[in-house]
Amino acid sequence: MLKKLLFAVAMVVFATAMNAQTVIWEENFDAGTTFPAGWSQQTNASDGGWKIGTNAVLSSSSFPIPNNSSGNIVATNDDACNCNKANDILITPTLDLTAYADSTLFLTYDMFYAKLSYQGIIEGLEIVASVNGGAWTSLKEMRGRTFWVRPSGVDVSAYAGMAEVRFGFKYTDNNGWLYGAAIDNVKLVIADNVVKTNVSGVGISRYLDVVPTYFDYAKFWTGGEMFITGTVSNSGFVPVTSFDLEISNGTNTTTETITVDLPFDEFYEFQVPYTVEAGMNEVVAKALNINGLGDDDDPTDNEDMASVEGVTPVEGRKVVGEEATGTWCQWCPRGAVMMDFMTAEYPNFIGVAVHNGDPMVVGAYDAAVSAQVGGYPGGLMDRAFGDVDPIEFEDYFINRMAQEPVVSINQNVDWDDATRTVTVSSYFKFLQEMNGDFRVAVVFTEDGVTGTAANYAQKNAYSGGGAGPMGGYENLPATIPASQMVYDHVARAIVGGFGGAANSAPPTNPEGTVFSYENTYVVPNAYDVTAMHAITMLINNATGEILNAEQTDVPNVFVGTNNVNDMVSVKMFPNPVVDEATIKLRLAEASDIQVRIVDAYGKVVVDRNYANVSGEQYLPFRVGTLPMGTYMLTVTAKGQSVTKPFVIAR
Numbered sequence: 001m002l003k004k005l006l007f008a009v010a011m012v013v014f015a016t017a018m019n020a021q022t023v024i025w026e027e028n029f030d031a032g033t034t035f036p037a038g039w040s041q042q043t044n045a046s047d048g049g050w051k052i053g054t055n056a057v058l059s060s061s062s063f064p065i066p067n068n069s070s071g072n073i074v075a076t077n078d079d080a081c082n083c084n085k086a087n088d089i090l091i092t093p094t095l096d097l098t099a100y101a102d103s104t105l106f107l108t109y110d111m112f113y114a115k116l117s118y119q120g121i122i123e124g125l126e127i128v129a130s131v132n133g134g135a136w137t138s139l140k141e142m143r144g145r146t147f148w149v150r151p152s153g154v155d156v157s158a159y160a161g162m163a164e165v166r167f168g169f170k171y172t173d174n175n176g177w178l179y180g181a182a183i184d185n186v187k188l189v190i191a192d193n194v195v196k197t198n199v200s201g202v203g204i205s206r207y208l209d210v211v212p213t214y215f216d217y218a219k220f221w222t223g224g225e226m227f228i229t230g231t232v233s234n235s236g237f238v239p240v241t242s243f244d245l246e247i248s249n250g251t252n253t254t255t256e257t258i259t260v261d262l263p264f265d266e267f268y269e270f271q272v273p274y275t276v277e278a279g280m281n282e283v284v285a286k287a288l289n290i291n292g293l294g295d296d297d298d299p300t301d302n303e304d305m306a307s308v309e310g311v312t313p314v315e316g317r318k319v320v321g322e323e324a325t326g327t328w329c330q331w332c333p334r335g336a337v338m339m340d341f342m343t344a345e346y347p348n349f350i351g352v353a354v355h356n357g358d359p360m361v362v363g364a365y366d367a368a369v370s371a372q373v374g375g376y377p378g379g380l381m382d383r384a385f386g387d388v389d390p391i392e393f394e395d396y397f398i399n400r401m402a403q404e405p406v407v408s409i410n411q412n413v414d415w416d417d418a419t420r421t422v423t424v425s426s427y428f429k430f431l432q433e434m435n436g437d438f439r440v441a442v443v444f445t446e447d448g449v450t451g452t453a454a455n456y457a458q459k460n461a462y463s464g465g466g467a468g469p470m471g472g473y474e475n476l477p478a479t480i481p482a483s484q485m486v487y488d489h490v491a492r493a494i495v496g497g498f499g500g501a502a503n504s505a506p507p508t509n510p511e512g513t514v515f516s517y518e519n520t521y522v523v524p525n526a527y528d529v530t531a532m533h534a535i536t537m538l539i540n541n542a543t544g545e546i547l548n549a550e551q552t553d554v555p556n557v558f559v560g561t562n563n564v565n566d567m568v569s570v571k572m573f574p575n576p577v578v579d580e581a582t583i584k585l586r587l588a589e590a591s592d593i594q595v596r597i598v599d600a601y602g603k604v605v606v607d608r609n610y611a612n613v614s615g616e617q618y619l620p621f622r623v624g625t626l627p628m629g630t631y632m633l634t635v636t637a638k639g640q641s642v643t644k645p646f647v648i649a650r
Contacts, residue, residue: 021106021189021190021191021192021194021237022189022190022192023187023188023189024100024188024189024190025095025187025188026185026186026187026188027039027092027185027186027187028069028071028072028184028185028186029052029071029072029073029074029184030069030071030072032052032072033051033052033053033072034052035052036093037093038092038093038094039090039091039092039093040091041088041089041090041091042087042088042089042091043076043085043087043088043089044084044085044086044087044088045076045081045083045084045085045088046081046083046084047077047080047081047083049076049085049088049090050074050075050076050088050090050169050171051074051075051076051077052072052073052074053072053073053075054071054072054073055067055068055073055075055182058073058075058077058182059077060077060079060080061079062079062179063077063078063079063080063179063180065112065180065182066112066147066148068110068112068148068150068182068184068185069184069185072184073110073112073182073183073184074090074182074183074184075112075180075181075182075183076088076090076171076180076181077179077180078123078171078173078177078178078179078180079177079178079179079180080180082177084173084175085171085172085173085178085180086172086173086174086175087170087172088170088171088172089128089136089168089169089170089171090168090169090170090171090183091166091167091168092166092167092168092186093166094164094165094166095164095165095166095167095188096163096164096165097159097160097161097162097163097165098161098162098163100160100161100190101160101161102160102161103157103160103190103191104155104157104160104190104191104237105155105156105157105159105160105188105189105190105191106153106154106155106156106157106188106189106191106237106264107127107153107154107156107167107186107187107188108151108152108153108185108186108187108188108189109151109152109153109169109183109184109185109186109187110148110149110150110151110152110183110184110185111125111142111145111148111149111151111152111181111182111183112145112147112148112149112181112182113125113142113144113145113180113181113182114144114145114146114179115142115143115144116144116178116179117178117466117467117468118176118177118178118179118461118467119176119177119330119461119466119478120461120463120464120465120466120467120478121173121174121175121176121178121466122174122178122466123171123172123173123174123176123178123179123180123181124141124170124171124172124174125141125142125169125170125171125172125181126138126139126140126141126142126170127139127140127142127154127167127168127169127170128167128168128169128170129156129159129165129166129167129168130165130166130168131159131162131164131165132163132164133164133166136168136170138170139154139156139167140154148184149265150185151185151187151235151265152265153264153265154264154265155191155263155264156188169181169183191237191264192236192237193237193238194236194237194238194296194297195236195238195240195290195291195293195296195297196234196235196236196238196296196297196298197232197233197234197235197236197240197243197287197290197296197302198232198233198235198287198301198302199230199231199232199233199285199286199287199301199302199303199304200230200231200233200301200304201229201230201231201304202228202229202230202283202284202285202304202305202306203216203228203229203230203306204216204217204220204226204227204228204229204274204276204281204283204306204307204308205217205226205227205228205229205271206220206226206227206394206395207226207227207271208341208394210337210338210341210470210471211337211391211468211469211470211471212469213391213468214227214229214271215391215392215394215395216229216306217308217394217395217398218308218309218395218399219308219309219310219311219395219398219399219402220276220308220309220310220311220398221276221310221311221312221313221398222276222277222278222310222311222312223275223276223310224275224276224310225273225274225275225276226273226274226275226276226308227271227272227273227274228247228270228271228272228273228274228283228285228306229269229270229271229272230269230270230285230304230306231267231268231269231270232245232258232260232262232267232268232270232287233262233265233266233267233268234262234263234264234265234266234267235264235265236264236296237264238291239261239262239263239264240260240262240290240291241259241260241261241262241291242257242258242259242260242289242290242291242292243257243258243260243287243288243289243290243291244256244257244258244287244288244289245257245258245270245272245285245286245287245288246284246285246286246287246288247272247274247283247284247285248283248284248286249274249277249281249282249283249284250282254272255288256272257289258270270285272285276308276310277310278310278312279309279310280307280308280309280310281307281308281309281310282305282306282307283305283306283307284303284304284305285303285304285305285306286302286303287302287303288302311398311401311402312402313348313401313402314401314402314403314404314405316405316408316431316548317348317400317401317403317404317405317548318348318349318350318409318548318549318550318551319348319349319350319381319382319397319400319401319549320350320352320380320381320382320383320535320537320546320549321339321342321349321350321351321352321379321380321381321390321393321397322352322354322369322379322380322383323335323338323339323351323352323353323354323377323378323379323390323489324354324356324369324370324373324376324377324378324379325353325354325355325356325376325377326355326356326357326358326361326376327355327357327358327359327360327455327456327457327458327459327485328357328358328455328459329356329376329377329459330459330460330461330478331376331377331461332376332377332458332459333458333460333461333462333470333471333473334377334389334390334391334462334470335353335377335379335390336353336471336487336488337390337470337471337473338390338391338393338394339351339353339390339393339488339489340471340488341394341471342393342394342397343488343489345394346397348401349393349397350535350549350551351445351488351489352443352445352489352491352535353445353487353488353489353490353491354366354369354491355490355491356369356370356376358455358456359451359453359455359456360449360487360490360491362491362492362493362494364494364497364498365443365491365494365498368498368499369498372386372387373387374387377389377390378390379393381393381396381397381400382400382545382546382549383539383544383545383546384400384543384545384546404431405431405547405548406430406431406432406434406547406548407428407429407430407431407434407538407547407548408428408429408431408548409426409427409428409536409538409548409549409550410426410427410550411424411425411426411427411534411536411550411552411556412424412425412556413425413534413552413553413554413555413556414555415529415554415555419522420522420523420524420525420529421520421521421522421523422444422520422521422522422523422529422532422534422554422555423518423519423520424442424495424518424519424520424521424534424536425516425517425518426440426442426516426517426518426519426536426550427514427515427516428440428505428514428515428516428517428538429512429513429514430509430510430511430512430513430514431511432511433509433510433511434509434513435507435508435509436507436540436541436542437507437540437541437542438500438504438505438506438507438509438538438539438540438541438547439496439499439500439501439502439504439505439538439539439541440496440500440501440504440505440517440519440536440537440538440539440643441494441495441496441497441498441499441500441501441536441537441539442494442495442496442519442521442534442535442536442537443491443493443494443495443534443535443537444491444492444493444494444495444521444523444532444533444534444535444554445489445490445491445492445532445533445535446490446492446527446528446531446532446533447488447489447490447531447532447533448486448487448488448528448531449486449487449488449490450482450485450486450487451482452482452483453482454482455482456482456485457479457480457481457482457485458479458480458485459478459479459480460473460476460477460478460479460480461478462474462476463476463477463478464478492523492527492532493521495519495520495521496519499539499541499544500537500538500539500541501517501519501632501645502598502600502601502602502632503598503602503632503634503643504517504632504643504645505517505538505643506634506636506641510639512639513639513640513641514639514640514641515634515640515641515642515643516641516642516643517536517642517643517644518642518643518644518645519645523554529554530554532553532554533551533552533553533554534551534552534553534554534556535549535550535551536549536550536551537549567587567588567589567591567637567638567640568585568586568587568588568591568593568635568636568637568638568640568642569585569586569642570583570584570585570633570635570642570644571583571584571644572584572621572633572644572646575646575647576646576647576648576649577621577623577646577647577648577649578623578648578649578650579622579623579650580620580621580622580623581620581621581623581646582618582619582620582621583595583618583619583620583621583633583635584616584617584618585613585616585617585618585619585635586615586616586617587613587614587615587616587617587637589614590612590613590614591612591613591614591637591638592609592610592611592612592613592637593609593610593613593635593636593637594607594608594609594610594634594635594636594637595607595608595609595610595619595633595634595635596608596633596634596635596636597621597631597632597633597634598631598632598634599626599629599630599631600629600630600631605626605631606621613637623648623650626648627648628647628648628649628650629647629648630645630646630647631645631646631647631648632644632645632646633645633646
């Protein structure tokens, strides 16, 4: 039988100044990893429930606990256990509060608890109390924060004067597999009468109504509408009933009086519309005139600042967003929502949904993308930033669209209905000197893809709304039947490979260098060519970065001036080549030309120069001893190159 410890707590004054709180009991859990005297718990968890240790020891992959101090904390971790934590109660010693009958008492504590959800189930944390060993009474249900709240707390004056009082921290996973909660520095204090507020978490945020959530961006469009967001918290025991919110960017200042009801440890989140100006915008938010009485006792923490750079999108750039997705992936509806949002919002965004583990997979493309993302959904933005969550696509897109392109691209896309062959003629112009290993890849995507097989059904963690709204997926079932799913942006093929075709672009390119590249793709009968797009990408092989891209429908006739003019045109026939072929050249004016053929390994197998060639010419090509495989034919005249792939097939 457990011995009940009764603490007749004497007043210990840790802060002696007038109007300072008085600490009458406290525990910081730093003495060791076993429960301090008088502490106990109720738990059905197989891992032992609440545990004492460092944040590092008590963390897990999906519940990483930030550092709170150099000592210990106490935490319960449902992510690591995945066990029954429906009733985990951390219980204080029994406290004798008879000496404080006329006092205003608060139980304070540091808290890390985010109130997250998983698979539609939301975790919970509440402060409870018990008198004389009786039933638990709920005092406060905690709101989630993504950082340590120092301190949090609850008014327990109702228990002042009572002899046997226990307080508890009751965590529940509501019979799901959730995350957890952590507590530190628990104190029982006599409240002071000091007004204390602070301003934190100020950001300049973009509101995405499809989610809907506020996101802080480093850059946004000049003239674009954002919001100044942040939190005003009451960290004192005196209730806050009003404050003046001042917003200033150094040029313009606005002030608004906000009426609130904030007891200790409660907070008010503000969102103030803001129009982004060109260049760096530095904005300061202040809370002034608290309760109409002027500044609080410590105004140094009553302001916070944020910044955003106003930028203008450059001409001639398009940005490729490759989304890693799959019908098995329950969080991937987030990727679908953001791909649709980006496509509707930005004509210069090119979306490619690279499927994994479902009927829409393209094996080589999937393998390359999955190796670069940390999970699903994941994403790449021009392959320039590493793994990007689709929810961040707009932020990274803006960053990319503010950078001047180094190459311009346009394309013609021809369709042969009889053979179901797409021929893409891609035209490139370097806008600055660029020397190196550059490669061309062409991706084909399809919209409106459907299927009747069971693995076309989409898993959906947003069902029921427990994980928040997500573009309407919260109103759909946890497994959305195949009959209700339509998939857009679906990658169907990547010609040239993920890194692009070797030797498909010249290695030396002074500013103004132009070249063209042609490839073909036979569209399977099951694909709807009227819903397909062709995407040309030029890739820097040294970094993997997509330098620029172009997307058009299939078919497409480019209207305007191609990057490559009619100085030289090239055709090889027959293709594939068995023994010999003819290279047909047409030159707009007399020119010296270079004819080069490179194999799939980058080895130059033919390199010939012809002087003063003009008009239409026919050059013979004999296979000789060259092995079977894919080759690149490049003809250069007056700084312009045309590249054609061909196959030797005996």
